[in-house]
Amino acid sequence: AQSVSQHNHHVILSEAASLELGCNYSYGGTVNLFWYVQYPGQHLQLLLKYFSGDPLVKGIKGFEAEFIKSKFSFNLRKPSVQWSDTAEYFCAVRSSGNTGKLIFGQGTTLQVKP
């Protein structure tokens, strides 16, 4: 069965620190990969996605992620976080052969201290 693992459950950073959130998935075939963000009290928003092509993907708000197929990883990065990045971050994977079902990781709570 497919699964998604996010290594960091709770991350606390100071403003301007660099961020990297880990995401690994288990599925041997073609996958589509996503990072979603959920700000406090708000709905899920897509940060970025990878379908094919350049494995380094740039998203909104200065976020980027790198797909490393050999490591089954899709880590999220941001060079300098802001207080407004405080949120819950979810990695998700969708295999190409199913009916569009997304498998989410358990989420990472990011707290940025001003």
Place this chain on the structure above:
Amino acid sequence: DTEVTQTPKHLVMGMTNKKSLKCEQHMGHRAMYWYKQKAKKPPELMFVYSYEKLSINESVPSRFSPECPNSSLLNLHLHALQPEDSALYLCASRRDVGGNEQFFGPGTRLTVL
């Protein structure tokens, strides 16, 4: 219009009540989804509709009954819920089952007393 709307935003109901959640999108998407999300947890898929037909039911209890009256509208009928069903219920849509990303609505915060 590039959004998914959900009503109501908040709902409080007793265990004997019958209520419905509503989801709407006007992006021409043909796949629509219901998810349940508990605090600090990822969304859990409940149902998938593809071209107005139910294609996935993730073994959801029958006290949750989905309905897709047309391609823009998705309902979730609730009856005899339990307090543990209290959660954020999210609707999402996608262009079609094989395409692109899902767009999520803001959710309905449900409390069952």
